[in-house]
Amino acid sequence: MSMGTPHGHDGPLGLLDLSLWGKSEGLPPNVRYPLTCHLLDVGAVAEVLWRDHVASGVRQTIADGLETTIEHAGRLIPYWASLHDIGKITHGFQAKDVAAPLHRYPDSGPGKNHGQVAGEWLQYLLPEYGYAAEGKGAPALMAAQLLGGHHGSFHQLAESVSAAPLRSLGYPEDAWEEQRRLHLAELTELFGSPAPPSRIDGAVAALVCGLVIQADWLASQLSFVGRQIAAGLPAKAADLPEFLDRARDRAPGLLEQAGLGRPAARSASFASAFPHIENPNGLQRSIAKHLPELCGGPGMLLITAPTGEGKTETALYAAEVMGQAAGRSGLYVALPTMATADQMYTRVNEYLNRRVTAPSSMSLLHGMAWLNPDYSSPTSPSSGGQNSSSHTQGAAESHRAVEISEWLQGRKRGLFADFAAGTIDQALMAALRSRHNMVRLLGLSGKTVIIDEVHAADAYMLALVTRLLNWLGRLQVPVILLSATLHHRTARVLTEAYLKGAGRRRGAEPVPEVRYPGWAYAGVEAPHTVTVNPEPLETTPRKPLTVQCREMPLTGEESTHLDSAVREELADLVENGGCAAVIRTTVAEAQRTFADLAEWSAAHAQELGAEPPELHLLHARFPADQRERITRQITWCFGKDGAQAGDRPRAAILVATAIIEQSIDIDLDLMISDLAPIHLLLQRSGRCWRHEHRGIVQRPSWADAPRLVVLAPSEADSEKAIPRVWGYIHHPSLLLRTHNLLRRRQERPVRVPEDVQELVDGMIDDDELNLELPDQDLDRQAADMAHSQLGNNAAIPLPRGVTRDLHQLTDHDLDEAQVATRFGADSARVVCCYTGPEGERWLDAALSERLPSEGELSGGRFTEEQVRAVLSRSLPVPGNWLQGHEEQVAPPEAWQFNPHLRHVQVLVHRVGTEGDVQGPQLGKRRVRLDGRVGLLDEG
Template identity: 40%
Template sequence: MVDARIQGKSGELVEPYPVIGHLVDTALVCGAVWDGVLSRGQRQRLAEGLGLSEADARATVMFWAGLHDLGKITPQFQDMILKARAAHRGFLGEAKYARDRDADSRTAPLRHEYASHAALPSLLAGLGYPKAGRPASLLLTQVAQVLGGHHGRYPRDNELRDLRDPLERCPELGAEGWAEQRKEHVQALYGVLGCPPVPPSRALAVTEAVVIAGMVIVSDWIASQEHVIVAQQKAAAGGGGLFTLPGLKAQARRMERLAPKLLDEAGLGTVAFKEGGFGDLFPAIDRPHPLQLSVEAGLAAARPAGPGILLVTAPTGEGKTETALYAASVMGAACGSSGVFFALPTQATANQMYGRLAEFAGRNLLASSELTLLHGAADLYTPYADATASAQDGTVEPRVLCDHTPDGLKASGVLVEAGRWLRARGRGILAPLAVGTIDQALMGVLPLKRNALRHFGLAGKTVIIDEAHAYDAYTHALMLRLLEWLGALGVPVVLLSATLTGTMAKGMMHAYLSGAGPSAARCELPAPAYPGWIYASADGSVTKPASPVVSEQGRALGMDIRHVRHTTDPSVVNGRMATLLAALEDVADAGGCAAVICTTVAEAQQTYQALRAHYRTRFGDGCLAGDDRADDDQEHGDWGAGPLLRLLHARFPAGRRASITAEAESWFGRTGKPGTRRPVGPRGAVLVATQVVEQSLDLDFDLVVSDLAPMAMLLQRAGRVWRHRHPGPPRPGWARGPRLVVLAPVNEKGELAVPRSWGEVYDPALLQRTVELLDQRRGMPVTVPDDVQGLVDAVYAEEFPSVAPEQLMERDLRRLAGDMARTALADMVALPPPRKVVSLHSLTTSDADEELVRTRLGADSVQVLPVFEDANGRWLDAGCSHRLPVCGSRADGRFTVGEVRELLNHVAPLAHGPWRAACGLAHQPPDVWAKEPRLARLVLLPHSVGNRGRVQGAVVGDVRITYDRVLGLVTERLD
């Protein structure tokens, strides 16, 4: 008989909760997860893998999930959980429950999840699970390892003696009564669930194991909520029902009724989009692009019946995003997928896509669903964070984003912003609909704690990866491993790119197909067309366009290369600044919109200052270029004289960067959007920026001037010139076609001379190849899209007719060596390919240095908060009008969600460097901030404010760091 005095949950509960109650609750929640969270395809894959019917597979997985906390039936755990509850300690003194204090003293405390892992194999063998063979290949030991990992890290493989007698290796489990009660609990749960059958399968595939592991963790979390336990305690009170099988079955029936509601409250579930053609899903698009129609026809011809991968390559403006969402709905429905994850390269691009996915889902959902935004600063993005934070207690409540009834449908799908449960750390990937950075998916192929949740969250979705070209060799290698895992998990994938080499495109598709299975891995892929698409199914069949895809963005792009000396001195005739001013002369004389894209933040700041000085000299002191007062003048229609001038880069505080970005979108954005007003007349506008405008913003310029970058990036930047066919007011007379001017740094001999200040931003070999390729074209226009794929591929060609072959060979060797080293590092830190996983233990534990386990190299930055000090204290602004809060408004001094967000709006990223080691007590935040993780990690930069408001930047080591509202964070090395 089960002893319900053995407790499993305590915490803040008035009365502790028996282990058996929690085991039953978790099992029944797992059944609801099977029904309401798993996709149709996942249920089929698990049933087939177990060799059972879907109903039997469901019951068996429920049984396993319920066993996860069996390791709490040990003297150590019971002593710990009841140490503050004297009234419940009596049974520990009974003979059959006596503690083995000698065993306790021999080893460190045994964690309860690892106790489950040690005890389960022999108990499952007692139910008929086969135990002959190597432990690592036995189903019973795999199940034990899955359950032993329910707190995030899989234990090492069981040993043979665990199958014979687990007490031999783990005497801390407790013998006699403890062993008897573990057996009784297993038998009781087994009976409550109707004696689920033993699977005939000898072992689980790793992809099945990780999905089940994710189910167990989620079920445990849902069942462990305090209000859930209290409700079950009240229902069972008075009858002693948890001591008898009928009582336990009554407990199970209660949870069976309650569990679906608990999943709804958590925001878990599946996604169903309405069916139809492209026009049905996007009724606002009067005339779909040829690419969109071609993909629609191609998927209809392919008739996908299972998972597959779709590669779409096209220049900007061809509707790739809508194409991907349409394809995701079709491919997901074909294989029973239950959600969508849209992965993007940056936080800014993820923020933009959040609104677009919300619009699509709100228009096409057939049932209610929640949407989450996944990246480190999601709570700073106003559309995601507004109206969700309570100023009183900091809790988050869901908000309806769209409640839309599609034409011709009786039911409506309500799109809801992710609520409190899904916003907890690590859970967002479980939302049916999610938008985030690619890092959120890449972490699933790193040996990190609880990566089972990422596997589970991705396994039921269709994954869209945008800007698939935008990564270095290290991150690209992780992406290949991710695609291999997605293929093995049966996840439909859509890849989008504007500038992907043919070799890289085929490599990404092959990675997916190799994970999908041997037959898929052997299929021959055609060379990707541009624009175009390729669809390959997991069964190895390949579909491509029946006829070439016609681009509606066809144009002749003027790509002019100018060899310049890298200096901001305008007096140097062939200097960078003099050449830049000449390129912008038409904008200064006759108006128009131009962008200047610089390689580094420091150079963007210097370029901005030089342009501002030049325009003020030319147009007089009345010129407002670069002055914030220009905002008011624009609002009132007074454009004044001289070009409007703005600076945008990543080293602005979040709030200030958002306001500059919004202003840039109002000047250069798509016509028809609220607030858009393109500068007209004789006064033009110039935006000086870094690579932040390359992907994240929908901007349109009459001219783009760019520092040298690899060819693919230049073509990406060219997508910002004449981006929209109808930008609003007529383009200036001097702009007779789209034009990109490239400033290539050279030495006295005219040879490429990469500035030292650029560091390792771009590979010198790719820069040399790009310069020589542009020189060879002698100013010939680039025909978009016809020339794009050839130019991108030519830069990486093995046979390259260089004018300086020895120099190029030396640079190429360094590039290849660097790429090989990065790829090798990625292979060292990443999870093994799914078919090579020997033990689940390797999925959450690595021999590699923890500092190396990351999704990107060189991406670290320090979050800094400029503060301003005068005689009256410390302030958040140079005007000393907003005091730096020492603590929050809550009774315990903690900050509300809104207060944290307001503080983080003043925070900016700054690259790591020697300055960080020089930080001391003056740079630490107030002590109370330690209670809020997002604030505790900040580094303060104290600025001194003089009597006349003169600001002196923070001196840290040999660097002065100054925050300027117009320039952002400015670093200056001290002599």
């Protein structure tokens, strides 16, 4: 059978069939967008993405992975992109539109999705165009797989095309086959018949797939398709070159509207990056002096320094230097929590608006980002912003350089922005075997990635961070890691992971130990040298930290001693003023301590004839909008801005969970904390006298030095003496070791930074800290090994292992809602609603604002205001609270059709005739939302 020529002078149909459709959803009735036109659109957009958006360093990495030049890679990738939907030329796909003219075509062919068809078919056809089919990195196999994966999941393809003929896979030599071949020939000619590469590296193939997906998403916008239709569609194959030229002319505007450009390099002195810092500290001076001469290309910088030492500013400056050297001027700052990401977004946004000169984009990336008032979204959550391409800027004034487009705020697109801040989870999903991980890899590839608080990763998350660093090293992405309390072995593991990805061979010179405080720079160029700071760093002078271990019964009937101990420590504050924090391990303990202090401090102040102190409570179980207000309030009250404005309270007590130990810039006179692993206690103490060097805080007479009071059990080496719930948060082995470590020091002050690394390392390494209960150490080590293995199993393979099979990158294909970047992250999101005598549901106890449901739909969809009203009142609870009560907590059925609401459940509170509120009973647990202390577990 003759398969015809590009313009179809042979065969039963003879001509390229332009009636085959590619897009119809969302178009007017009986309007279908020709498949050929869509393929040309995507190829044209890929050309412009490569030319105007993809960072120069990324282009070089991709070209190297294709073993060719940047110019040739820039011809190959648009051509491949134009082939992505060739699998739609089947009866199975075309018949999805009942009005499609299929009478000329047989009802035959593979019953598979069009992505799998594209991959299978191209694996057999590309060898006819000179693509090698066998061997590692075989171009026919890798190109076919990356194109077949354009919906976010790679398909398993045949090991060898010689093993079975194509027809045995369900592709008969019929009219469908002729059209596929005609389209392949036509597209090859229109895109200049670029010569095939000799090899395609697997890691680079994943990046190219991400680029094809990006081009497809852009070209599939209905606004763009509508303009293409209005301008006129080709009537015959001879019209296709003109149509392609028109698509090429429109593509730059499409990128501009989407907010996709290429940020300019920002490299200058530290002083110009941060003009308000008149005297850079020792860390900042050292980095500014040595880093530029070390950066001959991509690399990783690890910074370990005490809290409050300006690591964020140092990292932002270092990112300028490293980004310029690597040809990647974008930025992603990854934080451990949503709250810390929100704060970092504001800081980085302010910094960038000083530093960038051309319009740029910045996104905030976490599940509740659009609720942040500084990141107001023009995208209606009810629609997802799929079809709009207007370029807006949220809350930023029109003259600001850093903006955000509506397109970039669509799902999974935020990492395409020039700059971004968000949770570490958003980056780690690039290293999980989950759908669209290649999109995240592409988004990260053009940036310098800063991971703050890297010590916060447990064994499971550390395995994912390690794998992500393998890939970032392979893709030559600059990385900066920041920590105040990082174990020396973890520092070495992270550095080696990056260098291993970059190609460092076994047996290479060992990675040197990082001084504390200090930094280490690892370059990706062979021989992968690691340089540590040449001279010791001068740090901000600090008074030694007084650490007092108050021991008392913490379990059984005598556990009330803790409340009296906290009161005793705060008595001077109530009388003479000052600011202190009490950190409890669980939400319930924080709520109970807050209630106890509220009653006691008011009575004690009255006895003294003094004003009672302000009381603040912060934990995760507040509704989202209330938690945000509280966070802003305490950041102002206890932060440098409030102190400089004269708004620091005379007397105030903050009761909180560990939520305040990371990336929250507050200054306290006294820190009281439950027993926790030593590195976390040091993190918490970093909020004590944090701004002393600024001279802006007036200390009370009783606060003559920074002080940390640790609430510990009266018995040492006894797991039973530790509250059972503490063991769910921190492994008992670490609590026992820390307790013994504090006892051994006999309340000797902790010198910062001199003693920090010794304490952090000693908690794990000192064999004499837990002689009485060695089984606890063995249990912890076994658990860490198991969790690390689980992380490795969930992670994508090492980049060097991806030589023939891209399928292994996404073979778990989990829904993003099910993907765990944190072990045991079993939490559910709920909203508390209220019902009165009539049985209707409301969002407030006053029964004044209805709970959005089927009856409140506007035009078949919830409005942005309705979705915002629900999510702003939502909060997390342990998932096991809701198990077995699915009917009781089921949301309105209409929520299932909204991507923002479908995973939110309801806790229905009943409002009595007298206004009294009763929360729901969940088995043996009754819960109730209290306006002052958050969601209560009343037992």
